Amino acid sequence: MVRLAAAGMSNRDIGAQMFLSPRTVSHHLYKAYPKLGAASRHELARMDLR
Numbered sequence: 001m002v003r004l005a006a007a008g009m010s011n012r013d014i015g016a017q018m019f020l021s022p023r024t025v026s027h028h029l030y031k032a033y034p035k036l037g038a039a040s041r042h043e044l045a046r047m048d049l050r
Contacts, residue, residue: 001025002032006044 004014011022011029018025038044 001028002036002044003049005029005041006047006049008041008045 001014001018004017005011005025009017011025014020015022015025033039033044036044036047038047
């Protein structure tokens with residue numbers, strides 16, 4: 001999910017691909033940002049998320 005967000009996909013697009021609601025995607029990304037040390041999608045895009 002984080003990789004999809006880093007690739008520039010919206011919560012709605014990620015949710016459709018993973019069969020989740022956009023709100024669920026938002027919740028999971030909100031929880032993942034501090035664990036990754038990121039504050040935004042722009043910072044995720046600059047990270048090596050392999």
